[in-house]
Amino acid sequence: MDSAWKADCIKKFNALPRKPLAPSGRVPNVWHFDLRYIPLSPPSHMLFLFQKESQLIAQQILPVRMNKFETGIAYFPDSAKEAALEICFGLMHSFNTAFDLNKGPGGPVLAPYGPWKLTTDDHPLAREVEKQFKALGVKEERCKVEYANLTDLAHKQFELMYKGIKSTLGLPDIARAALHTPSQIAFSSLTPPDPEAWSMMSPQRSGATPEEMEFEKLSMYAQEFMNNEPLPVDYSYDKDRFSNIGDIFENIRGVLSSKSLEQVKKEADAGDAQHAIDAGLRLKYGIKCKPDRNLSRTYLLKAALNEKASAQTRSMAHSMLTFWYTAGREGDVRARYVFAGTYHADEAVRIASQASPNNKLLASAKVLVFATNTVKPLTDDLKCPELLIHFKWVVKAMDGRANFMKLEQLAVEKKMMKNPNRYRCANVGCGIEADTGKMLAQCSGKCDPDKKPSYCGKSCQDWKNHKPFCKPGAPCSVIDPTYSTSGAGSTPGGSIRIPVHHSDGTTSFLSTSTMEPEMLKEIREVMRERAPLGDSSSLKMELHELDPVTGNYKKCT
Known part of the structure; x- marks a missing residue:
């Protein structure tokens, strides 16, 4: 009008x-x-x-x-x-x-x-x-x-x-x-949504410098491009995919420094979809501006609905919008919020998949998490059959990913069952397990190879318990009746993971190839009181840091 x-x-x-x-x-x-x-x-x-x-x-x-x-x-x-x-x-x-x-x-x-x-x-x-x-x-x-x-x-x-x-x-x-x-x-x-929930930024840490807070915002901005990239639903985690994250971060920092928000908005208003995404994310995280939940959505919509933009750009913009409707509404999630979020998830899958040269079904990690958390619980028992009727693309992607993960899980379980001691920490109750044996330290004593305990770190080593068994022909010293493998898939470079048993009775898994076991355990304690990111989901966590000398963003090794 x-x-x-x-x-x-x-x-x-x-x-x-x-x-x-x-x-x-x-x-x-x-x-x-x-x-x-x-x-x-x-x-x-x-x-x-x-x-x-x-x-x-x-x-x-x-x-x-x-x-x-x-x-x-x-x-x-x-x-x-x-x-x-x-x-x-x-x-x-x-x-x-x-x-x-x-x-x-x-x-x-x-x-x-x-x-x-x-x-x-x-x-x-x-x-x-x-x-x-x-x-x-x-x-x-x-x-x-x-x-x-x-x-x-x-x-x-x-x-x-x-x-x-x-x-x-x-x-x-x-x-x-x-x-x-x-x-x-x-x-x-109608209860207004929590405006801070849209950005999912942690509250300002006590004593954090403005530089540290700005860096955290830039980190969240960078993660948007990784979490919303459409990938084949049968995609396996590849550590090399994030090997150039430092370069990506520096490129983003350069873009954010070269143009003001007003300049970016002007380009977006003129029909530039990539600038529209840039404006939407700046407004989401409040990068050198005041966060604006509604205006952030407005610019992401400009990119999502821009038919002149590439399929990749439009799909990512739709993916970025999936959680806008439900974020901050934990106690008042109405049908229209679910429908609207699922529409964006469905469009993200449809646009990317139809443009795929080899007819691959493509979905971003953000879309799959939304589908697992929101769509699956409402369609398993037909609480909301409309989702199956209106949004066939995201349902197909969700099912395709679940089938692929099931096959990967069976392969990992088969490998781990041959020698379970090699893939789990022997300290009862620790919970740390690995997808490759090299991620855990193994006893170097004279106990039989198939009986050797493995440990995630020195704090878990229990020589007092194992000493009587550290000899040829002795039985295994590891007895943990509560143990069962997660079968959460494997990674080429190796990783460790830990189960998180949430207060609502569900279980999810945290995995990492960079964090120390003790840090992973601390994160587990924090997340126990939170709802899981997905139904028995596996969340890949990587540790990054700011180099104090160069100011570059890098992955810890």
Whole structure:
């Protein structure tokens, strides 16, 4: 909508004839409205209007737009205040055009007219829409919005309309029946998201210097490109993939220093998708600017929806957006947040996979974590069958990755079962295990090779316990009935890993090829109280540091 269209819309609405009774003269000219999220691809928000006595209904996709090829995904209000402006224009446009009833081949059937009164079933929404009408210059008598509890009646009417929409999707009857009717958005009970959760930055450490905090932000920025890169779902971890991380970090630091945020935003607004991602990430982490959750999303969307951009760029932008909707909403994750996040995950997989020259199924680590944490729990027992119907690409990627990891797990378990002592720390309760024997120190005594204990470090070595068994023909000194291998896959360079048993009863695994065992154990203690990153997932952690002499970012060895 341009400014001229907006001004004309307001002018027409103010000039509409307006009477207490509808044109039929039989029912009150009172209209009820609400806002609903429609998960059909591409997803959007719909303004629903309902006249109680006549049961006349109307709908308008928001935001009102002149170009039918545009998508409404950019409009995602978190509050009644954010929703109000587009709702106002949606209402005015609906009445100005007589609800589009005059577009048929028979010519005009209803002259446009204004509502005598508007109602909605959400107190904050009523206040904000009324306030916005006044701010736009709508005549005083046309601004009033009252509260009316018509939730159930309006939903029944919307359900009838939505059945018609579902009938156009070409789905089997059983699939259409599984699609639930979207409910009205209740802003009055909506808890604002934690704005800091979107960046997932740790709180400022006590005593941390500004340089250290800025470095942490740059580190998070750099990790975005690694975590959101689309890779084959049958991809095995390769340590060499991150061997040039220092160069990557320095390149990023150079880019961030060479242009200001305003310069980057200007390039992004002109249609440069890579600058749009740059702006989105700067705003996400607050790199030389104030963090802005909503504006960060706006610029990432510019990249994701830019059809002139490469498939890689668009896929990564969609991947970066998956957690925007659910981050900081742990106690109030509603259906539309799940649908919106899954839409981006699905698009990230679809765009990258369709552009793959060898028809490979591609998904980023971020998308797979989202799918494991969010999509899988809701589809395993068909709590939310719509996810299986609407988002086939991400479901296919999730299943493909799970099958590949299962095969890798079986291969590792087969190897470890031949000589389990070689791949786990002998100290009972330690939990550290390795995917290659060289990662653990083995007893150098005279005990039989298949009975030799292995240790992750000196603190776990238990000579007092092992000494009586350190001789040829003696039984094994390692007895740990609680042990079972994680089978979390292997890495070419070797790594150690440790299980994390979370407070909710689930288990995930931390693995690393750079951290010391004691540090990994400390991280385990911290993460025990947190929810896992995935269902029995394996999180690869690498240690990096800032060289105090050169200021370069490097991987610890």
